[in-house]
Amino acid sequence: MSCYISNLPHHILETIFSIVTISALKSCRDVCKSWKHILTNPSFALLHQHGCANNNLILCLGTKLTGSYFEGNIYRLEYGESSHFNRARTWALEPDFTAGFVNSCNGLVFMLYSSFERIKPYYRSFNASVNGSFHWIIDIDDDYDRTNIVYSFNFESEQFTTSLLPIPPVDIYGYCYQYADLGVLGDSLYCSYFSYLPWNDCINICVMKDHGVVESWAEMLVIEHRMPFWEPRDFKVIKFFENRNFLFLADYHLWLANSKNKIMRSEDQRISEGRKAAAAAQQTKSRGAQQWLIMSRTTMIDNNMHPPERCACKAVTLQQKGVQPELLMARKMRQITM
Amino acid sequence: MSSSTDSPTLTTETTQLSPQPDTETAKPTKKITLKSSDNQIFEVEESVAMEFATVKSFFEDSPSSTDIVPLPNVTAKPLSQVIEFCKEQIKFKANPDEAQKKKYNAEFLTEKSDKDLVDMIPVANYLEIKDLLDVLNQAVADRIENKSVEYVRNFFGIDNDFTAEEEAALRREHAWAYEGVDED
Numbered sequence: 001m002s003c004y005i006s007n008l009p010h011h012i013l014e015t016i017f018s019i020v021t022i023s024a025l026k027s028c029r030d031v032c033k034s035w036k037h038i039l040t041n042p043s044f045a046l047l048h049q050h051g052c053a054n055n056n057l058i059l060c061l062g063t064k065l066t067g068s069y070f071e072g073n074i075y076r077l078e079y080g081e082s083s084h085f086n087r088a089r090t091w092a093l094e095p096d097f098t099a100g101f102v103n104s105c106n107g108l109v110f111m112l113y114s115s116f117e118r119i120k121p122y123y124r125s126f127n128a129s130v131n132g133s134f135h136w137i138i139d140i141d142d143d144y145d146r147t148n149i150v151y152s153f154n155f156e157s158e159q160f161t162t163s164l165l166p167i168p169p170v171d172i173y174g175y176c177y178q179y180a181d182l183g184v185l186g187d188s189l190y191c192s193y194f195s196y197l198p199w200n201d202c203i204n205i206c207v208m209k210d211h212g213v214v215e216s217w218a219e220m221l222v223i224e225h226r227m228p229f230w231e232p233r234d235f236k237v238i239k240f241f242e243n244r245n246f247l248f249l250a251d252y253h254l255w256l257a258n259s260k261n262k263i264m265r266s267e268d269q270r271i272s273e274g275r276k277a278a279a280a281a282q283q284t285k286s287r288g289a290q291q292w293l294i295m296s297r298t299t300m301i302d303n304n305m306h307p308p309e310r311c312a313c314k315a316v317t318l319q320q321k322g323v324q325p326e327l328l329m330a331r332k333m334r335q336i337t338m
Numbered sequence: 339m340s341s342s343t344d345s346p347t348l349t350t351e352t353t354q355l356s357p358q359p360d361t362e363t364a365k366p367t368k369k370i371t372l373k374s375s376d377n378q379i380f381e382v383e384e385s386v387a388m389e390f391a392t393v394k395s396f397f398e399d400s401p402s403s404t405d406i407v408p409l410p411n412v413t414a415k416p417l418s419q420v421i422e423f424c425k426e427q428i429k430f431k432a433n434p435d436e437a438q439k440k441k442y443n444a445e446f447l448t449e450k451s452d453k454d455l456v457d458m459i460p461v462a463n464y465l466e467i468k469d470l471l472d473v474l475n476q477a478v479a480d481r482i483e484n485k486s487v488e489y490v491r492n493f494f495g496i497d498n499d500f501t502a503e504e505e506a507a508l509r510r511e512h513a514w515a516y517e518g519v520d521e522d
Contacts, residue, residue, distance in 0.1 A: 008460055012459065012475075016459075019479045020482060020483070024484065024485065024490070027482065027485055027486055027489070028482070030487045030508045030509075031490050031491050031496055031498070032491070
């Protein structure tokens, strides 16, 4: 008997497909023509994204940056009662690139490409995609005079704009010693400051309540990290969870801050010394996102992108004009995973 | 709906109506008769049958009906399993115990063969039993995790309608998808 699952209405099949992981979808896609048709339809890609649970997290950590290879490891954070990290798999990009992993957004992986060894500005927070715009901030790597400008690029209007970060916490002498990071929480942009002086060892998280309105920055939470850093090598909030716990990267380690003001360090995710640590997260379903990252095409971004126009333009060439990031994601899903 | 607080009366009457041996509680419950597509008759308590949205609406449309409810899209085996599942769910409804329910659902699923699971999905869909459908969908999703194309095809009993050339092209195109799957 030819089984009658093939006679099921599409919506049932789609429901099943929406909860299976991408690794299983890869197999499902090639099962038969009608399944291939369902699974390669862009509308399905959206469904899969929305069906994703929020509890698990995939991380991609760049661990090795050699002359010709960029290698990364993909980790899965099992987030729950006993949070722990699992290494999911290692991946490598094509040879001939000297590239640094910057971040990822909607299935795109952003790479920093450099042809010369020289001091580079840091580019962060490319994943801060709100209201159809990407946002990022730039740190100059040499002094305490950190910039407080947020650059953004709107995909629809193809306009660049700048805005300001909230006023950072300053120490008693009026200096600020912290790293800033941008991200998205709900529909809002947030900024996190990681202060690392012994008398000011907090992480401050501010949310921009009205998008684009500098005056609407409001402090959302402060957590004391009390970490023995004099100066962490890097800081990036990877992901917020619903209960305001959050995961962040600092000083080559992953940390999980929970609402009880406690911070947990990942045990074995120490990132090779001397390499710029970078991490990215996809908040899709557990096990699902790892394939996203593997399958994502890389956007090579030129080293000299200090004028923000260049870097964003590079990113945009990969996409088509006027495409909302969500649609873009759908297209990437089709092109890459299907 | 169910005969909730009626005093337990005449045991004989009810046992006579019901072929199931487990009706020691002996409440005069109304039975509903379902007929599968392969002409098997199932007598279920009304409360169980009302878990099937399709059956429920049948009686809402014709409340006085005493007919046998025909289920033309449903064969006996998956139907009996679905009935078994719904009976338990009713107990949990009366007496909520999430842990126990989870445990039961997990056991219910693990003891089913792949084919049983897959065959129950259309039944749950046709009868509109949302809870069961959710449970089944997840179980199926779990079972095809990290499996090869062949495995998934067999799992669902689907014929490969790609030509050899098309299949070869797929394999070339998605070479990486064929790596790292489980052996079986």
